[in-house]
Amino acid sequence: MRHLLGNRKLLTLLTLLVLASQCVRSLNPSLNDDVLGLIVFKADLQDPKRKLSSWNQDADTPCNWFGVKCNPRSNRVTELTLDGLSLSGKIGRGLLQLQFLHKLSLARNNLTGTITAINLTRLANLRVVDLSDNSLSGSIPEDFFEECGSLRSLSLAKNKFSGKLPGSLSSCAATLASLDLSSNQFSGDLPPGVWGLNGLRSLDVSDNLLEGGIPKGIEALNNLRAINLSKNRFAGEVPSGIGSCLLLRSIDFSENLFSGYLPETMQKLILCNYLSMSDNLLAGEVPSWIGEMIRLETLDLSRNNFSGEIPREMGKLESLQVLNFSANGLTGSLPESMSNCRSLLSLDFSRNSIGGGLPVWIFGSALEKAWQLENKLSQSSNTLANLQVLDLSENEFSGEIASCIGVLSSLKLLNLSGNSLVGPIPRTVGDLKELDVLDLSKNKLNGSIPLEIGGATSLGELRLERNFLSGQIPNSVENCSQLTTLILSHNSLTGPIPAVLAKLTNLQDVDFSFNSLTGSLPKQLANLPNLYSFNISHNHLQGELPAGGFFNTISPSSVSGNPALCGAAVNKSCPAVLPKPIVLNPNSSSDSSTGVLPQSLGHKRIILSISALIAIGAAAVIVVGVIAITVLNLRVRSSTSRSAAALTFSGGDDFSQSPTTDANSGKLVMFSGEPDFSTGTHALLNKDCELGRGGFGAVYRTVLRDGRPVAIKKLTVSSLVKSQDDFEREVKKLGKVRHPNLVALEGYYWTTSLQLLISEFVSSGSLYKHLHEGPGGHFLSWNERFNIILGTAKGLAHLHQSNIIHYNIKSSNILIDSSGEPKVGDYGLARLLPMLDRYVLSSKIQSALGYMAPEFACKTVKITEKCDIYGFGVLLLEVVTGKRPVEYMEDDVVVLCDMVRGALEDGRVEECVDGRLQGNFPVEEAVPVMKLGLICTSQVPSNRPDMGEVVNILELIRCPSEGQEELV
Structure with a gap:
């Protein structure tokens, strides 16, 4: 406390000295102004890395201080660069003393507050200001730019600024060359003065809430090299004047509401190497003049309303590396002239209506590819040797996949799903050593999965579902050690599930449903540490489900449709395997090797089975155990x-x-x-x-x-x-x-x-009692339920801020006080019981089935606060629906999360709300709350929000007018 008071007194004293120095000057008026200004500036900051420890108020000059540069002649500070130091606090008025400051860079810190201390009138020599990647907020004062002075570069990117941009920006027309206001919350139209900044070379206002259109006067920006308006709400047509900005090299108008056609004048932009117009409402045919923009390296027109065929002139773009025309209405076929685009790394024509056979200029003819391989040529005029991404999914391609596909040895992603391809999967897919994703799903492929698939050793995701594949799952898949996703559902696969799958320790998502697989499940599958989804429903599998790991919590729907399966998940006990009885003959010799009884036992014939002998032994053990337990109980009671x-x-x-x-x-x-x-x-x-x-x-x-x-x-x-x-x-x-x-x-x-x-x-009992213990309990209205959900979320958020994991979220641990407020109890027990591993926790702490996060079953997955969030999601659904997390019917087991998720997919989620509310609930609150519950119960921990975010979302659902938009 004394230290804090001392700092405040020092700050007050220095501030007074700064003010005094502005009024009273000595014969050497400015020698110590910079020292005083920087010390006052430092006093407003927290410096956890102690990088500013060299800043001493007793110094005669700051020129040797960390992050400070001076003019060697005048010893006045000209540069202050403190990037990435984890500084926090506010930007104080001490900076106003640095009247010869040319560069101010405080990027990548944790600074908060406003920028009112940066007065361009007082800091007339400032040329570069970089405050990016902080947490600064508020609006920019209307007069901020009235005296631009020498300002050439300003970056306020990645902060929390809001409001409209000041019209005084037009005052910077003569000097400003770079303006970066991206990743903030600026709103409204861009002030007209922006389009008159004729000295501007780079303009980035992306990722804001800006709207309006681009005026025809954009041609005034004739020095512009890069413009980024992406992720806003700009609308209207792209003005033809953009073609007059001849120096443009990068244009990004993606994720806006632009409509109409691309202006023909853009063909003049021959220096442009990056053009993205994705996620807009642009229409018409892809213009043939696009081929005149010969420097293009990236062309992205995806997710628009373009139609017609792809022009042959695309073949002129020989420098093209990334081409994305996905999610449009394109038809016809891919022009062969595109074989000239030999630099292509990524090609995406997915989600169109392009048809015909797969392009020869991509895959080549078998004869040509064989010739290339034989002569050890890496490329020819018709080979895209460097292609890494090829996505032709969701089109109308037909025919077979060329057997020479293995020549595309650089491929990392191959997606041909959602077409009408026939024939077998080429064996040469095993030659794609760099392939990470192979998706051939939703076609008409037949034959078996080739053994050579094991050659694609980098494969992380394999999707072959919804085809006509037959035969067995090849054991060679064990060579694909990086596999995380293996989806083979809706085929005609037969035979057993290979035991080698247990070696694929990275597996997370497996789906073999709707096939004709037989045999029993390998017990070793229980050892897969990262598994969170394993669907084997609707096959002909039999025997006992593996015990332990993920299979302790597997959903019943994932194993249904296998009548011969047994285990807890299918609610069917497995029959005991009893050996045949051993016949003991009293008339045989006692020293015989047949194991008979001696003659002295009498003349009666005795037949005892092994199970009978075991039962006799067990009875004896039980008697001894009862006696031992009685003694121990007496001692414990004492x-x-x-x-x-x-x-x-x-x-x-x-x-x-x-x-x-x-x-x-x-x-x-x-x-x-x-x-x-x-x-x-x-x-x-x-x-x-x-x-x-x-x-x-x-x-x-x-x-x-x-x-x-x-x-x-x-x-x-x-x-x-x-x-x-x-x-x-x-x-x-x-x-x-x-x-x-x-x-x-x-x-x-x-x-x-x-x-x-x-x-x-806590007087009023548990939430479980109010929800489930009959008409005798107090009925909870919708407002009471919402307040319980929100209060519980706030309590858990506070626990997580205190680095405490609850581990035991369930309705019986949420208590209700006399005023109806929820109180979370039984938290932190795991901190008291260090010998508990996650399996003891899963049976002891997570005693209520249905609340336990799936990662509890994975040995190598770290248990984090995300486990609590999963349990909270289940609890949230329980409160809204009035149903238990798992309910057992006569012939079925209903898992609450699955029931709500299914209802949401069928468009009847409102029916899930507790019927006792009888329509007395706001749909606009109940439905988003249930959606939030499903998000919290995501199988992947990283997809779940943290509790602070959950609280914010719930408050937004209750009071949507206080947020920017409602959760829908």
């Missing part, structure tokens, strides 16, 4: 009674802390006050005071001497608890966590045989 007695007598008048003195006495610590129990510890062992039982122990209610009720959890996993020191350290951390939506931990009690956690008592 120990517990001694511990409870110690708790009763060890406190006296001071219960804030009672030290442990021996094995029979305990230590009681309360985090606030000095309370005592009014009813004695017999309440802890009294069934009448029990509130409930969980995976780790029972909870009791008792009353402190001051009349305040508390809940006491008696842990029943003493063998897993940390040492006393570690236990106390973790409990005290949890005791410091305070939030209106968290059950407060009040204290604890410790002995070696008894551990108690003392928490505040």
